[in-house]
Amino acid sequence: AQSVTQLDSQVPVFExxxxxxxxxxxxxxxxxxxxxVQYPNQGLQLLLKYLSGxxxxxxxxxxxxEFNKSQTSFxxxxxxxxxxxxxxxxxxxxxxxxxxxxxxxxxxxxx
Amino acid sequence: DVxxxxxxxxxxxxxxxxxxxxxxxxxxxxxxxxYRQDPGLGLxxxxxxxxxxxKEKGDIPEGYSVSREKKERFSLIxxxxxxxxxxxxxxxxxxxxxxxxHFGDGTRLSIL
Numbered sequence: 001a002q003s004v005t006q007l008d009s010q011v012p013v014f015e016x017x018x019x020x021x022x023x024x025x026x027x028x029x030x031x032x033x034x035x036x037v038q039y040p041n042q043g044l045q046l047l048l049k050y051l052s053g054x055x056x057x058x059x060x061x062x063x064x065x066e067f068n069k070s071q072t073s074f075x076x077x078x079x080x081x082x083x084x085x086x087x088x089x090x091x092x093x094x095x096x097x098x099x100x101x102x103x104x105x106x107x108x109x110x111x
Numbered sequence: 112d113v114x115x116x117x118x119x120x121x122x123x124x125x126x127x128x129x130x131x132x133x134x135x136x137x138x139x140x141x142x143x144x145x146y147r148q149d150p151g152l153g154l155x156x157x158x159x160x161x162x163x164x165x166k167e168k169g170d171i172p173e174g175y176s177v178s179r180e181k182k183e184r185f186s187l188i189x190x191x192x193x194x195x196x197x198x199x200x201x202x203x204x205x206x207x208x209x210x211x212x213h214f215g216d217g218t219r220l221s222i223l
Contacts, residue, residue: 009151032209043115043201043214044154051209090153094209097142097161098169103153 002027002093006102013081014110021076021105023091032094033074035065038104039087047089050074061085083109113138115215117202123221130189132218134202141207143185145169145177148199148217160185192222 005024013019025031032051036044048059055067065076074091086109091102118133136143142161146154146169156169158177166177174196178186185204189196199219203212 034211036214041216043216044203045214046211049211096208097159097167098156099144099212101154103151 004102113213117215132187136204140204142205
């Protein structure tokens with residue numbers, strides 16, 4: 001079985017500062033990894049995905065993530081955040097049919 | 112762009128009622144999913160469907176059933192609604208295994 005841990009439930013960051021949202025997973029086999037964003041009162045939107053190839057993955061809105069197989073991590077980063085990045089972020093791992101989500105990290109941007 | 116449409120954004124029902132949540136996707140996707148989202152618990156899979164008339168239980172199927180009579184439509188049914196089913200319900204679709212899932216905007220369901 002696979003599982004996902006998002007260590008931080010809330011992350012406050014000053015505007016234009018960098019941010020890292022942490023995600024660790026456990027799985028006995030190779031998996032595919034995703035980050036989703038949920039803006040208030042909306043569904044989930046795909047930020048980026050890792051299926052294979054380069055371990056540094058670039059997504060929408062200036063976000064990127066790095067897949068680290070030895071540490072079983074897939075942390076999300078952005079060098080400079082904006083007020084519009086205020087949202088909840090979910091890491092997810094997929095193996096065949098099911099997608100398993102972490103419990104989410106609420107990113108709050110401080111003006 | 113993939114469009115997943117959930118029929119209601121907000122719904123209020125009474126305990127014991129039979130409740131239908133509808134979801135339609137426009138990209139001819141094979142797979143469809145129903146999740147519920149609760150604070151601090153993330154998204155939990157209720158049911159999913161690989162194809163028309165096929166369904167599989169997810170992690171929390173108790174108290175729910177589903178119907179998929181047409182490829183584009185996947186319905187979630189609360190047979191006899193209870194207050195602990197008050198939640199945000201999200202529908203998703205996917206072209207094939209290990210491809211990203213595309214989500215609707217969700218239905219916030221309150222059971223009184």
